[in-house]
Amino acid sequence: MGNMRWLDLLIMLAYLAAMVSVGLRFSRKQTSTEEYFVAKRSIPSWAMGFSLVATLITSVTFVAYPGSAYGKNWSLLVPGFMVAGALLVCGLIVVPFYRHAVGMSAYEYFGRRFGLVARMYSSIAFSLIHFSKMGFVFYLLALTVNSMTGWSMDLIIVVVGIATIFYTVIGGMEAVIWADVIQGFVLWVGVLVALSFLLFLPPGGPSAPFQVAWEAHKFSLGSWSGSFSQQTIPVLLIYGFFFYLQKYTADQTMVQRYLVAKTDRAAIKGVALGALLCIPVWALFMLIGTCTWSFFKITGERLPGYITKADQVFPYFLTIHLPRGMAGFFMASLMGAAMSGLSSDLNALAVVAIEDFYRVLKGATTDRQRLSAGKLVVGCAGALCIVIALVLAHSNGSALSMWFSVSAIASGGLAGLFLLAFLTRRANRQGICVGIVATTVFTAWATATVGAKPLLNLGAWNFPWNDLMIGAVGHLVMLVFGYLGSLLFPAAPSPTAEVTLWRWLALRREKTPAGGVV
DSSP states (O other): OTTOOHHHHHHHHHHHHHHHHHHHHHHTTOOSHHHHHHGGGOBOHHHHHHHHHHHHOSHIIIIIHHHHHHHSOSGGGGGGGHHHHHHHHHHHHHHHHHHHHOSSOTHHHHHHHHOHHHHHHHHHHHHHHHHHHHHHHHHHHHHHHHHHHOOOHHHHHHHHHHHHHHHHHHHHHHHHHHHHHHHHHHHHHHHHHHHHHHHHSSTTOTHHHHHHHHHTTTTOOOOOOOOSSSOOHHHHHHHHHHHHHHHHHHOHHHHHHHHHBSSHHHHHHHHHHHHHHHHHHHHHHHHHHHHHHHHHHHHOOOOOTTOOSGGGHHHHHHHHHSOTTHHHHHHHHHHHHHHHHHHHHHHHHHHHIIIIIIHHHHOSOOHHHHHHHHHHHHHHHHHHHHHHHHHHTTOOSOHHHHHHHHHHHHTTTHHHHHHHHHHOSSOOHHHHHHHHHHHHHHHHHHHHHOSSSOSSOOGGGSOOSOTTHHHHHHHHHHHHHHHHHHHHSOOOOOGGGGOSHHHHHHHHHHHSOTTOOO
């Protein structure tokens, strides 16, 4: 058992059983794809908001944010500030638009607008992003338990992965959302408990950790340098804006949340609640990492030899310094967050696989066949994520930095594709093919030539900026080349050109009574 205490272990197992029981509670209702994927569009706005928080906050937040603040400063909080900006740009329009434009998959819209190629490309890009994310979630959960117990990370990944896949297959979207609600309340309790011990245990009282951290510039958000070759504040803001723009406009896990709400207004309220709750949660986890650094600085306590990464230090502190039961409670909360987030991602991947590939390629199918195929996709996707996590477990580097880099590269220009579809009448499927080719070529070149030790060294022709800029530039490449391609290869007028913001606003005005609201 290493230094793992039996009471903590029992609490974690009890919490794990409770999460699984939520899935079992709703398993009998999973008799149709409408229920399994969008909970029959019956979820209240406040529950949807908590679920959105869980979608954006998983073990990446629990472990990687404190690890980043412990090892460096608060610079990687900067992208999170842009979640509010992205919400203001698209919340009031994009949310109700999607509720009326698609059935279950966000990429159905791209198919209606630009045809099969755009639909397949966007579906594949989404899948790549979330496979990488789910691998990180498995990896960080295993890293935490390893820091607590010394158990093999490979064994932890396999065991927890199998349990998570089982929970996801049986639960459906409704179980995922209500598990998220439970996790949301437990999250706040766990954060406050951990902060209390970090502030009051060191000599000197609560002010001591702040003073030591302030003197060491641990609260710094980074440099305002105009250089795009480093992770400066401008680079992080640009990355954050495009990441959350893509998240709100072209990410199936978010669009799926829009669809489960009862009304348009409820969906907008839920999205706003989820977005506004995320920023203080991220800040609190950064504060936890900073206070953990201050604790070990003030006390002079030495870390054991198996703590080799900054991401492991906070879980170690919880295990050693929290009373029996408290560490187990917090780690059970982390496990619940990881399972909720993974369930959401796996369910969304199943929607994409069934709606954008299975139905399109196979043709006529029954709802029962699609439901069975969706559950099979969940199992296969979960197994692949276990493999990704095993690879990550044997890598070096900050988990949060690695996740930001992977997500920036794998975003596939989806935000640019949405802007072309939604804002321009001129864009057409020929132009989109040009944009897809240009984005693919750019991403391949930039990924291969970025960094101090690139895979392909072209000297002066290497990508000159930080790897976080690859995703942002990719969205712009898609937007510019897709539009120029549409001008060079004009297509015959098509009714799909009217599936735009302008046509949608005109239809809303026609449906709105004089002096009234929709």
